[in-house]
Amino acid sequence: MFYKAVNNPLISDLRNRSRWEEERTIVGMEELDEQDWDDAIEMLCQSKADELILVGYEHVTSKDVWNCVSHKYEKEGIPPLHKLVNDILSLKATSFMNYLTMSALRGSTFE
Numbered sequence: 001m002f003y004k005a006v007n008n009p010l011i012s013d014l015r016n017r018s019r020w021e022e023e024r025t026i027v028g029m030e031e032l033d034e035q036d037w038d039d040a041i042e043m044l045c046q047s048k049a050d051e052l053i054l055v056g057y058e059h060v061t062s063k064d065v066w067n068c069v070s071h072k073y074e075k076e077g078i079p080p081l082h083k084l085v086n087d088i089l090s091l092k093a094t095s096f097m098n099y100l101t102m103s104a105l106r107g108s109t110f111e
Helices: 002-006 010-016 018-027 034-054 062-071 081-089 093-106
Strands: none
Touching: 034 062, 034 081, 062 081, 062 093
């Protein structure tokens, strides 16, 4: 699974949020299981990674994009689904590079 491969502690909170259940009901979406959510979020992150590759950042992966986007949720918690999708798709190359630079300065490893 995408989230498990990333080893992000926020993912368990993401999967257990009742707010997501409410949003899916309000929007009229069919119920999705855990694998469907993983696939959908990974697809969004891969789409953003492909976009960054097109503009010249050759070694970007979907995991890198997820780590960058989810990094800001460590303090504020997982947002509603629409904000999560917006954060992934509106990620700018400069914000991504700032995240990588700050992570390198903090001594984080890149996998």
